[in-house]
Amino acid sequence: MRYLLPCLVLLLAGCSSGLSIQRDYSSANHASRVQYVVLHYTSTDLEHSLQLLTEGPVSSHYLIGEEPPTLYQLVDENRRAWHAGDSSWQGRTWLNGSSIGIELVNPGYRETPAGRVWAPYSEAQIEVLLALLQDIVRRHGLAPDSIIGHSDIAPQRKVDPGPLFPWARLAAAGLIRWPDAQAVARVQGDFTERLPEPLWFQQQLAALGYAIALSGEHDEQSRNVLAAFQMKYRPARHDGLADAQTAALLQVLNSH
Numbered sequence: 001m002r003y004l005l006p007c008l009v010l011l012l013a014g015c016s017s018g019l020s021i022q023r024d025y026s027s028a029n030h031a032s033r034v035q036y037v038v039l040h041y042t043s044t045d046l047e048h049s050l051q052l053l054t055e056g057p058v059s060s061h062y063l064i065g066e067e068p069p070t071l072y073q074l075v076d077e078n079r080r081a082w083h084a085g086d087s088s089w090q091g092r093t094w095l096n097g098s099s100i101g102i103e104l105v106n107p108g109y110r111e112t113p114a115g116r117v118w119a120p121y122s123e124a125q126i127e128v129l130l131a132l133l134q135d136i137v138r139r140h141g142l143a144p145d146s147i148i149g150h151s152d153i154a155p156q157r158k159v160d161p162g163p164l165f166p167w168a169r170l171a172a173a174g175l176i177r178w179p180d181a182q183a184v185a186r187v188q189g190d191f192t193e194r195l196p197e198p199l200w201f202q203q204q205l206a207a208l209g210y211a212i213a214l215s216g217e218h219d220e221q222s223r224n225v226l227a228a229f230q231m232k233y234r235p236a237r238h239d240g241l242a243d244a245q246t247a248a249l250l251q252v253l254n255s256h
Contacts, residue, residue, distance in 0.1 A: 032140040034077065035092070036099040037133065038084055040150045041106035041160040049105050058082050060101035062132060069125040071132060075101075087153035088211035090145075095153055100136060104129065108162060118164045126166060130173050137175060144177050145209065155210065155228035156221060163235035179233060179252040187251055191244035198222065201242050204250040205229060218242060 042049040046065050053059050053074055059081040063072040075081040083101030087094060104125060109116040133147060147170060150158045171178030199216040205225050206212050212225045223240035230238035233249050 032142075033098065034100055034136075034140045034142070035146060036089060036095055036153075037136055037142065037147045038087075038095065038099045038101050038150055038153060039129075039147070039161045039165070040083060040101065040103045041108050041162060041165075042103050043106075043108040043160070045107075046105050049103065053103065060103040062100070062102045064102065064104050064125055064128050064132070066105040066122055066125055069122065069128045071128055077136075084150070084153060086157075089148055089153045090209040093211075100140075102129065102132065104161065106161070108160060118162050120164050121166065126169060130169065130175075133170070133175050134173065144175060147176050148209075149228070149232065151228040151231060152210065155225045159228075159231070163231040163238050167232050167235075177253065177256070179249050180256075183252045184245070184248045188244050188248035191247040191251075195242065195244060196247055198242065201226065201247070201250070204247075204254055207254050208250070 040060065042052070042063070044052070049063060050072070053063055059075055060083040061073065061075045061077055061081050063074055064070070065072070077100055080096050081101050082096055083103070084095040084099055087096075089095060092098060104121065106121060107119045109118045136142070137146070149165070149167075150160045151162075167176065168178065170176045197216070198218045199214060201218075202212050202214045202216070202222060202225075205222075206214070208229070210225050210229070213221060215222070218241075222242075226242060226246065227238045227240035229250070230240070230246060233253075234245060
């Protein structure tokens with residue numbers, strides 16, 4: 001009996017090492033596991049960012065430095081990185097398993113007596129990001145609504161990449177949809193005369209992909225989601241308050 005176990009182990013090892021897989025056929029019905037690209041800022045400098053993303057409990061697939069805008073790949077795209085956390089978009093939750101995370105070295109904001117002061121992104125950094133996004137979109141066959149911010153998927157707890165992130169540049173590059181300014185102006189007047197009820201705003205935000213409870217009230221969770229939406233499409237004022245321009249932006253985006 002004492003010889004049986006070693007023989008069994010050797011037998012199994014031999015079967016494993018001698019495994020033959022037939023690869024002459026492949027299915028035409030498949031797609032990338034990647035559904036989204038999530039953009040973040042690191043809230044710190046490059047050295048600390050690299051330490052956090054390689055030695056800490058969080059990670060991302062890519063990190064883009066500031067000056068110079070060096071592009072680092074920290075996790076293979078086929079592996080899961082821990083960048084999204086508790087998250088939701090378009091009804092899908094916990095997006096670590098279905099997304100690529102990109103961190104940009106940027107301090108975020110600092111609190112001052114006059115309010116938050118946000119740090120800008122460098123032009124060179126954005127150019128590297130655009131090239132990376134175009135490559136990822138092409139390889140994974142992603143739709144324009146697939147590129148989102150951390151504040152989009154976790155609006156109750158995150159604000160990155162912040163109001164100074166140039167979403168309009170991504171739209172100009174064909175990477176995300178953008179509301180037509182003339183269409184927004186046409187419908188904004190109607191909303192100025194009569195602002196929709198809170199439930200309407202919640203339904204419109206949910207239709208775009210945001211996770212929001214349909215409470216029918218302008219409560220704290222609604223203000224956080226509205227602020228996330230405004231940071232993206234109207235960064236000059238992202239107070240989280242429902243107004244005619246925000247209503248017009250939502251209607252135009254959801255009607256195309």
